[in-house]
Amino acid sequence: MDFELSDEQTLLKDSVDRFVQENYSPEARLKLTETDLGFSRDHWKTMAELGWLGMPFSEEVGGFGGSPVDTMIMMESMGRGLVLEPFFSTVILGGALVAEAGSEAQVEEIIPTLIEGNLMLAFAYAETQSRFNLNDVETTATKSGDGYVLSGHKIVVYHGDTADKIIVSARTGGESRDEAGISLFVVDRDADGVDIRGYKTVDGQRAADIRFENVKVGANALLGTEGEAFPIIDKVVDRAIAALCAEAVGAMTAANEITNEYLKTRKQFGIPIGKFQVLQHRMVDMYMEAEQSKSMSDMAAMKLCFDDVVEARKAVSATKAQVGKAAKFVGQQAVQLHGGMGMTDEYSIGHYFKRLSTLEMLFGNTDYHLNRFSAAS
Amino acid sequence: MDLSFSDEDLAFKAEVREFLETKLPEDVRSYYSRGMHVPKELQVRWQKILHEQGWMAPAWPVEYGGTGWTVTQRYIAAQEFGTMGAPTPMPFGVSMVGPVIYTFGSQEQKDYYLPRILNSEDWWCQGYSEPGSGSDLASLQTKAVRDGDDYIVNGQKIWTSYAQHANMIFCLVRTDSNAKAQEGISFLLIDMNTPGITIKPIYGIDKENTLNEVFFDDVRVPVKNRVGEENKGWTYAKFLLGNERSTIARVAQSKRRVNKLKEIAKTERVDGGLLADDKDFMRKLAQIEVDLMALEYTELRMLSQEAAGKRFTAEPSLLKIKGTEIQQRLTELLVESLGMYGAPYEAMGDYEGRNDTAPGPDYANGPMAEHLYLRAATIYGGTNEIQRNIISKMVLGL
Ligand SMILES: Cc1cc2nc3c(=O)[nH]c(=O)nc-3n(C[C@H](O)[C@H](O)[C@H](O)COP(=O)(O)OP(=O)(O)OC[C@H]3O[C@@H](n4cnc5c(N)ncnc54)[C@H](O)[C@@H]3O)c2cc1C
Numbered sequence: 040m041d042f043e044l045s046d047e048q049t050l051l052k053d054s055v056d057r058f059v060q061e062n063y064s065p066e067a068r069l070k071l072t073e074t075d076l077g078f079s080r081d082h083w084k085t086m087a088e089l090g091w092l093g094m095p096f097s098e099e100v101g102g103f104g105g106s107p108v109d110t111m112i113m114m115e116s117m118g119r120g121l122v123l124e125p126f127f128s129t130v131i132l133g134g135a136l137v138a139e140a141g142s143e144a145q146v147e148e149i150i151p152t153l154i155e156g157n158l159m160l161a162f163a164y165a166e167t168q169s170r171f172n173l174n175d176v177e178t179t180a181t182k183s184g185d186g187y188v189l190s191g192h193k194i195v196v197y198h199g200d201t202a203d204k205i206i207v208s209a210r211t212g213g214e215s216r217d218e219a220g221i222s223l224f225v226v227d228r229d230a231d232g233v234d235i236r237g238y239k240t241v242d243g244q245r246a247a248d249i250r251f252e253n254v255k256v257g258a259n260a261l262l263g264t265e266g267e268a269f270p271i272i273d274k275v276v277d278r279a280i281a282a283l284c285a286e287a288v289g290a291m292t293a294a295n296e297i298t299n300e301y302l303k304t305r306k307q308f309g310i311p312i313g314k315f316q317v318l319q320h321r322m323v324d325m326y327m328e329a330e331q332s333k334s335m336s337d338m339a340a341m342k343l344c345f346d347d348v349v350e351a352r353k354a355v356s357a358t359k360a361q362v363g364k365a366a367k368f369v370g371q372q373a374v375q376l377h378g379g380m381g382m383t384d385e386y387s388i389g390h391y392f393k394r395l396s397t398l399e400m401l402f403g404n405t406d407y408h409l410n411r412f413s414a415a416s
Numbered sequence: 417m418d419l420s421f422s423d424e425d426l427a428f429k430a431e432v433r434e435f436l437e438t439k440l441p442e443d444v445r446s447y448y449s450r451g452m453h454v455p456k457e458l459q460v461r462w463q464k465i466l467h468e469q470g471w472m473a474p475a476w477p478v479e480y481g482g483t484g485w486t487v488t489q490r491y492i493a494a495q496e497f498g499t500m501g502a503p504t505p506m507p508f509g510v511s512m513v514g515p516v517i518y519t520f521g522s523q524e525q526k527d528y529y530l531p532r533i534l535n536s537e538d539w540w541c542q543g544y545s546e547p548g549s550g551s552d553l554a555s556l557q558t559k560a561v562r563d564g565d566d567y568i569v570n571g572q573k574i575w576t577s578y579a580q581h582a583n584m585i586f587c588l589v590r591t592d593s594n595a596k597a598q599e600g601i602s603f604l605l606i607d608m609n610t611p612g613i614t615i616k617p618i619y620g621i622d623k624e625n626t627l628n629e630v631f632f633d634d635v636r637v638p639v640k641n642r643v644g645e646e647n648k649g650w651t652y653a654k655f656l657l658g659n660e661r662s663t664i665a666r667v668a669q670s671k672r673r674v675n676k677l678k679e680i681a682k683t684e685r686v687d688g689g690l691l692a693d694d695k696d697f698m699r700k701l702a703q704i705e706v707d708l709m710a711l712e713y714t715e716l717r718m719l720s721q722e723a724a725g726k727r728f729t730a731e732p733s734l735l736k737i738k739g740t741e742i743q744q745r746l747t748e749l750l751v752e753s754l755g756m757y758g759a760p761y762e763a764m765g766d767y768e769g770r771n772d773t774a775p776g777p778d779y780a781n782g783p784m785a786e787h788l789y790l791r792a793a794t795i796y797g798g799t800n801e802i803q804r805n806i807i808s809k810m811v812l813g814l
Contacts (some may be wrong), residue, residue, distance in 0.1 A: 195757060240760055258738075307549075375794060379792075379795060381621075389786075396751075
């Protein structure tokens with residue numbers, strides 16, 4: 040057992056930390072959130088050049104064969120700077136779905152271009168009735184000639200308005216909440232019948248509602264075996280949740296550092312407010328929540344390396360439950376301890392609060408994962 | 417002890433309901449019950465309707481324009497306003513500076529300012545906090561130096577809510593730098609159009625502009641605009657904060673949010689059923705509702721004790737602490753109730769690319785705005801940490 044980073048992993052961490060330090064000052068980030076794109080194509084190119092976009096993919100397709108621990112390291116460092124580029128949507132979600140489910144030809148077509156930084160992906164899974172249940176799919180894909188016709192409405196697809204291709208879960212059989220009968224399709228953003236409506240999200244990112252109206256796709260749009268996508272989605276999303284937890288750990292750590300510093304420098308009643316015992320204890324509680332979350336996040340990343348589905352599910356849901364609770368507490372208290380300063384858009388702490396709040400919700404909130412953990416135990 | 421309403425009370429309740437049903441403008445109701453900031457023009461339009469009805473300042477003494485309602489009637493009216501989604505008047509005039517003026521002001525000030533508050537001619541803002549003086553308000557540095565019949569004011573206020581709409585500001589200023597902090601402060605009424613005043617907007621985490629910085633650069637304020645005695649401003653300021661605390665429980669608004677949550681739960685779907693069937697969710701809502709009842713009956717018990725002649729020290733701080741914590745939990749649960757649609761958010765303020773209608777169901781438009789803004793509820797009006805300090809010192813003697 041060992042929680043220490045290897046030399047390569049330390050290099051990876053340093054490299055992401057350096058990128059964040061150089062490019063993600065609060066002012067620079069705020070500017071990016073106000074652009075139509077919502078992130079920077081130059082940063083994306085840099086990430087490609089640094090090889091980050093290939094991290095989890097196999098060496099045969101031009102990747103680095105990185106493990107969930109490597110993903111954890113990168114996401115944690117990106118979380119510190121609240122990085123906006125679609126690394127998660129494209130690499131951790133979309134890319135992984137293609138790599139896990141796709142045929143050799145599909146992987147060849149998509150992954151190398153993605154690694155070069157020339158293809159962005161988004162995963163459209165949520166629907167108005169589904170909440171966090173990945174198996175609650177009402178979007179349909181009906182066989183027609185050689186291909187399929189897709190119809191349905193996917194909601195809050197992160198980076199859905201900037202992705203080149205959308206990966207969609209759709210029902211090819213079974214009842215609306217069956218795990219069997221779900222398939223994955225790769226759809227071009229400008230295919231006929233695809234209507235993408237983008238908008239800002241509270242955490243400074245962008246998402247989209249995407250409607251599919253009789254969208255015709257060829258047989259080669261199907262990823263994997265018809266009707267058997269659920270176990271793959273489940274597996275990829277478990278890894279993705281672990282990645283989001285790592286991002287939250289990074290964001291909490293940064294929020295705590297900023298708040299801790301503020302307690303030392305902000306003076307009221309002639310002394311630093313950090314001298315008030317009630318704030319000291321609050322800060323200690325925030326620190327403890329972040330530490331516990333870091334331990335769980337590391338644990339989840341390591342358990343994911345074993346490829347045991349049930350163990351992974353338990354580890355990931357337990358981690359999400361801990362991180363969700365911690366993310367809310369740390370985010371809210373970080374604002375509270377800043378007083379009025381915490382309420383301003385110009386200052387960084389509110390942005391941590393907002394991202395931490397959505398991280399609690401994405402792919403299942405704390406209650407959802409407590410129930411999932413309980414069911415898996 | 418008796419919880420029942422008399423026939424007169426029931427008739428009064430019907431009267432308030434009837435008034436709101438016929439007179440509350442739909443656009444005002446919509447903004448307010450969504451949880452959004454009501455634009456100035458709408459707020460003023462509504463206040464004028466309230467004034468016409470004579471209900472602009474129920475709590476004021478009748479001689480200055482109050483309604484003379486009993487404690488029970490005030491409670492009933494607040495409940496009806498809450499249920500119907502009717503905003504109360506902006507607090508800065510009616511609830512804050514108004515009572516200071518009729519309690520400590522000169523006859524001339526009463527005659528001039530009170531009617532202008534009632535008919536919404538003046539929009540007031542509150543100039544208390546400064547960059548270096550928030551929780552430690554008494555350390556404030558904005559100076560007023562006597563020059564003939566004027567004071568010359570220099571300094572800066574911050575977090576001044578809605579200063580951009582205001583034509584009047586009530587300010588705490590230092591008139592004696594040698595005295596103990598609390599003993600050198602005066603309370604001035606300042607016309608925002610006086611030369612030397614500049615306002616700079618601050619954008620909040622909700623991306624809206626409600627907060628401002630207000631700068632004073634050699635601003636001349638007539639001495640007759642001072643309320644009460646020179647260097648006694650702290651007494652008036654504390655009187656005002658005491659009033660603010662007791663209106664801050666906001667039970668009726670919280671009840672409206674509880675009802676909204678119940679409506680949403682009957683529409684939102686989960687697990688092939690409704691959110692209303694989700695035990696975890698409904699249990700969270702029930703817990704908040706019970707906490708809200710405890711707050712409501714504590715407020716009523718305090719009001720009844722007050723009517724019976726009891727004088728409180730810092731007990732009303734309890735209402736502020738519990739009330740704001742409930743507001744935050746409710747708006748958080750509202751966002752949670754929306755599932756994935758809890759993530760989209762675009763501010764009301766214009767910017768290029770904003771969608772005209774929010775994504776998701778209609779009720780998803782509002783909760784996030786309210787959730788973000790109300791993170792400040794445990795900060796403004798004296799932070800909840802400070803309120804707890806006050807209770808521990810004044811009530812518990814610790
Ligand atoms: C949305 C909003 C609207 C506002 N509107 C107005 C307005 O219209 N007019 C106006 O004058 N002001 C207004 N304020 C200012 C508000 O009153 C102050 O923000 C508040 O008093 C806290 O002061 P501060 O921001 O300087 O925080 P600080 O006093 O610096 O407090 C920072 C943190 O330290 C804690 N702390 C400070 N002292 C102690 C202590 N002794 N013991 C324990 N903890 C302590 C606080 O609780 C807080 O968590 C508004 C603020 C907000 C956020």
